[in-house]
Amino acid sequence: MSANKNILKFESAGSKEILQKYGIVFVLILMIIGISILEPAFLSSYNVFNVLTQSAIFGIMALGMTFVIISKGIDLSVGSVLALAGVVLASLAQTADATGKYFPNLAEMPVFFPILAALAVGALMGGFTGLLIAKTHIPAFISSLGMMTVARGFALIYSDGKPISTLVPSLTRLGGKLFGFLPIPVIIYFIMIVISAVLLNKTRFGKSAYAVGGNIKAAEVSGVNVNQTLIAIYAYCGLLAGLAAVVFAGRVGSVHPGAATGYELTAIAATTIGGTSHSGGIGTIWGAFVGALILAVLRNGLTLLGVDAYWQQVTEGVIIVVAVIIDMRKNATKD
Amino acid sequence: MAEEKYILEMTDIVKTFPGVKALKGVQLKVQAGEIHALMGENGAGKSTLMNCLAGVHGQTAGTILFDGEVRENYNTIQALEMGISMIHQELSPVLHRPIMENIWLGREPLNRFGLVDHQKMYDMSVKVLKEIDLDEDPRTEMVNLTVAKMQMIEIAKAVSFDSKLIIMDEPTSALADKEVKQLFTIMRKLKESGKSIIYISHKLDEVYEITDRISVFRDGTYIGTEDTIKLSEDKLIQMMVGREVNELFPKVDCPIGDVKMEVKGLTHNRYFKDVSFTVKKGEILGIAGLIGAGRTEVIETIFGIREKVSGEILIDGKVVNIESPRDAIANHMALLTEDRRQSGIFPMLSVRLNMAITNFPKFLNKFGLIRDRDVKKECDDYVKKIQVKTPSLNQRVENLSGGNQQKVLVSRWLMTNPEILFLDEPTRGIDVGAKSEIHSLITQLAGEGKSIVMVSSELPEVMGMSDRIMIMHEGRITGIVENRKDLTQEELMTYATGKAGKKGA
Ligand SMILES: Nc1ncnc2c1ncn2[C@@H]1O[C@H](COP(=O)(O)OP(=O)(O)OP(=O)(O)O)[C@@H](O)[C@H]1O
Ligand SMILES: [Mg+2]
Numbered sequence A: 001m002s003a004n005k006n007i008l009k010f011e012s013a014g015s016k017e018i019l020q021k022y023g024i025v026f027v028l029i030l031m032i033i034g035i036s037i038l039e040p041a042f043l044s045s046y047n048v049f050n051v052l053t054q055s056a057i058f059g060i061m062a063l064g065m066t067f068v069i070i071s072k073g074i075d076l077s078v079g080s081v082l083a084l085a086g087v088v089l090a091s092l093a094q095t096a097d098a099t100g101k102y103f104p105n106l107a108e109m110p111v112f113f114p115i116l117a118a119l120a121v122g123a124l125m126g127g128f129t130g131l132l133i134a135k136t137h138i139p140a141f142i143s144s145l146g147m148m149t150v151a152r153g154f155a156l157i158y159s160d161g162k163p164i165s166t167l168v169p170s171l172t173r174l175g176g177k178l179f180g181f182l183p184i185p186v187i188i189y190f191i192m193i194v195i196s197a198v199l200l201n202k203t204r205f206g207k208s209a210y211a212v213g214g215n216i217k218a219a220e221v222s223g224v225n226v227n228q229t230l231i232a233i234y235a236y237c238g239l240l241a242g243l244a245a246v247v248f249a250g251r252v253g254s255v256h257p258g259a260a261t262g263y264e265l266t267a268i269a270a271t272t273i274g275g276t277s278h279s280g281g282i283g284t285i286w287g288a289f290v291g292a293l294i295l296a297v298l299r300n301g302l303t304l305l306g307v308d309a310y311w312q313q314v315t316e317g318v319i320i321v322v323a324v325i326i327d328m329r330k331n332a333t334k335d
Numbered sequence B: 001m002a003e004e005k006y007i008l009e010m011t012d013i014v015k016t017f018p019g020v021k022a023l024k025g026v027q028l029k030v031q032a033g034e035i036h037a038l039m040g041e042n043g044a045g046k047s048t049l050m051n052c053l054a055g056v057h058g059q060t061a062g063t064i065l066f067d068g069e070v071r072e073n074y075n076t077i078q079a080l081e082m083g084i085s086m087i088h089q090e091l092s093p094v095l096h097r098p099i100m101e102n103i104w105l106g107r108e109p110l111n112r113f114g115l116v117d118h119q120k121m122y123d124m125s126v127k128v129l130k131e132i133d134l135d136e137d138p139r140t141e142m143v144n145l146t147v148a149k150m151q152m153i154e155i156a157k158a159v160s161f162d163s164k165l166i167i168m169d170e171p172t173s174a175l176a177d178k179e180v181k182q183l184f185t186i187m188r189k190l191k192e193s194g195k196s197i198i199y200i201s202h203k204l205d206e207v208y209e210i211t212d213r214i215s216v217f218r219d220g221t222y223i224g225t226e227d228t229i230k231l232s233e234d235k236l237i238q239m240m241v242g243r244e245v246n247e248l249f250p251k252v253d254c255p256i257g258d259v260k261m262e263v264k265g266l267t268h269n270r271y272f273k274d275v276s277f278t279v280k281k282g283e284i285l286g287i288a289g290l291i292g293a294g295r296t297e298v299i300e301t302i303f304g305i306r307e308k309v310s311g312e313i314l315i316d317g318k319v320v321n322i323e324s325p326r327d328a329i330a331n332h333m334a335l336l337t338e339d340r341r342q343s344g345i346f347p348m349l350s351v352r353l354n355m356a357i358t359n360f361p362k363f364l365n366k367f368g369l370i371r372d373r374d375v376k377k378e379c380d381d382y383v384k385k386i387q388v389k390t391p392s393l394n395q396r397v398e399n400l401s402g403g404n405q406q407k408v409l410v411s412r413w414l415m416t417n418p419e420i421l422f423l424d425e426p427t428r429g430i431d432v433g434a435k436s437e438i439h440s441l442i443t444q445l446a447g448e449g450k451s452i453v454m455v456s457s458e459l460p461e462v463m464g465m466s467d468r469i470m471i472m473h474e475g476r477i478t479g480i481v482e483n484r485k486d487l488t489q490e491e492l493m494t495y496a497t498g499k500a501g502k503k504g505a
Helices: A002-038 A045-070 A078-092 A112-136 A140-159 A169-175 A184-202 A204-214 A216-221 A226-252 A263-273 A285-304 A309-331 B046-053 B076-082 B099-103 B118-131 B147-160 B177-192 B204-210 B233-241 B295-302 B325-330 B351-363 B372-385 B402-415 B432-447 B459-465 B489-496
Strands: B006-017 B020-031 B035-039 B061-066 B069-071 B084-087 B165-169 B196-200 B213-218 B221-227 B259-267 B275-280 B284-289 B310-315 B318-320 B333-336 B420-424 B451-455 B468-473 B476-482
Touching: A002 A285, A045 A078, A045 A184, A045 A204, A045 A226, A045 A263, A045 A285, A078 A112, A078 A140, A078 A226, A078 A263, A112 A140, A112 A226, A169 A184, A169 A226, A184 A204, A184 A226, A184 A285, A204 A216, A204 A226, A204 B351, A216 A226, A263 A285, A263 A309, A285 A309, B006 B046, B020 B035, B020 B046, B020 B196, B020 B213, B035 B046, B035 B204, B035 B233, B046 B084, B046 B165, B046 B196, B076 B084, B084 B147, B099 B118, B099 B147, B118 B147, B147 B165, B147 B177, B177 B196, B177 B204, B204 B233, B213 B233, B221 B233, B233 B432, B259 B295, B275 B451, B275 B476, B284 B295, B284 B432, B284 B459, B284 B489, B295 B333, B295 B420, B295 B451, B325 B333, B333 B402, B351 B372, B351 B402, B372 B402, B402 B432, B420 B432, B432 B451, B432 B459, B451 B459, B459 B489, B468 B489, B476 B489
Parallel strands: B020 B221, B035 B196, B035 B213, B084 B165, B165 B196, B284 B451, B284 B468, B333 B420, B420 B451
Antiparallel strands: B006 B020, B006 B061, B061 B069, B213 B221, B259 B275, B259 B310, B310 B318, B468 B476
């Protein structure tokens, strides 16, 4: 009798575990099925690439955010850093005949250099946030909040509050498609997914991120260079914000200093939905990808279905909270 | 037997975790007014059984009869109301709140406006602390206490509930002799007033001293219950391990080489002063002393965790500058810390990562990527070598039993292949079988010419393992003695209590 009962329980524990582990993927699949029944056009290859493209910018930021949150931190500055890196990028990549040129006498240069500048700005700002956390031990929330405001301010100062446009075709091409159907933002996104996954799973840096988030004191005693790890984590997160700026400029064709306001929250949401835990030490790149996809599918699907933009926001909020509830259940140590 | 009154009867208890069957239908019967020991190897299921009883998690199957009633589906708060309180193996104090708030957490006394009555809480705390003979201001923040003191607060808390049954899961693992005595006095008092205590410990001498009966478990099964006085030590070990255990302290004398490390005049602004000693190659130096003597602080300072005010450290005759654990590791040192939960494990990370974290440099390929297969192989080796009980290397380390967590940490440091190994209470919470395994490992390392510095509050361990013993009292070295055959515990204790004149060696 009792043995029987207990076999049943045992099995149900097993299937529950699978559900918890991949619950978020089921959510995604259910959403896709639901939306495509209501609106078959959702699954057209055009729209699928469209969804992926839409998720690319905050998806790239979510990759960096995954490292940050695994280390038990948070980076609120990525949206502003995108804007700052973006205006710097744009100012260096205007066509020769642009009107009201930022650097009137600057000759056109290979797009490689402005891109490098954007990445450098991102990494520097991020690295500084990390340095602040490592050296002063102030909470990541505070230091990145400070950086969020400072970077936005710099973006406004640098651009004098005006958008910078008429960008060279070699940059705007990055917002376009390869062979007429493969969106380049998606290609960049996928490459960064692979790089980030390797960094997180196959390098000392990644393991140190887990260790710092898992137990910072034990990490120190175990010989992890905690300060260096923190700086590197935030620098990488900033670097990805710089890369997101490149994709942004490519797609939009200009950069406004007020651009990407609130993107940090989307990136955090994507990471969180993907199962990265804010109590540190837990999270995957794969999860961040799925999380970003869920948000993109949701936005795209609701638009296709003609749902009012305001209601879209309400739905998105609910989904984020539900996802985190699922995540917490997964991480509960007791049953 | 029929007339014996049982306060607790647990029958056919089964508990499964995903992938692990921790309890396979066990029983436990506890009489009113007895001290009942639970014994068994690491991972036998003792803590799990007690967690079921205390309402931490429900059992998968089986019945619990407590105080004459069948009890089902209750949580920890309801368990407390029924009269069951538990001191957990892993402490979880609210660090930045005062002692008194920790004791009365969730049941703070209120005044007539429904606000917390701090004065009353203070008075009540003073009373409880007095009951267990602990001299601390209830307003002290928990962070400022040593692990031992925190443990005593935990005990105070359990006592304050006035429960019929108190479960103590390895309460003495962080306590020194003096505090253990204190605890035993409290336990006897509780017993006299008719309360029952379930006592879990790996220390045989304690179990023989304080308990009335012993129940033994092995691998999630119930082996048997015996009266303590009728059960010989050999028989008990046999029941626990299911096989003969090697000699407890397998220390073999091995050749001792030149001085490996010399510490000169090491001083900390708070914990210790003017500490000087040497360790030779192949030598095991034991550090004894009461808790609070500064032993942990000394080795943590050498290891770069704490900052020194003055003094120097020489390795192979050369002064080394150690400012962080990283520097220490670079100098081929290793440190198994005292507090497993705070500075040891990464609870939610895998067994594999917990073992490998310090060792990645040797697992990198030429592109700087980790060679996972080598990591797995080496971790597997250690799991086998010191018998870490885990379903897989991917298990979260927090899901292992306490003793097995300790073994994971031992593996981590042995993997670094250190030349100087600091061990702070290395066998805390480790069962007899594994203890002797770890002891032979230590001896083997010394045999390979490694230098070992071992802090231990268990005098038999210090005396059984060390070549020399250094004794500390209130932040000073009070003696360094050769470990002779005729050295007695009493002689060591005179140094530890500061009653002997300073002797050098
Ligand atoms: N939350 C959990 N998830 C999965 N497995 C668990 C969990 N808790 C305990 N276990 C497993 O159950 C078994 C029994 O563990 P338990 O902690 O009860 O052992 P123990 O007898 O208290 O050992 P120790 O003397 O080392 O404290 C172990 O194999 C452990 O890995
Ligand atoms: Mg236990």
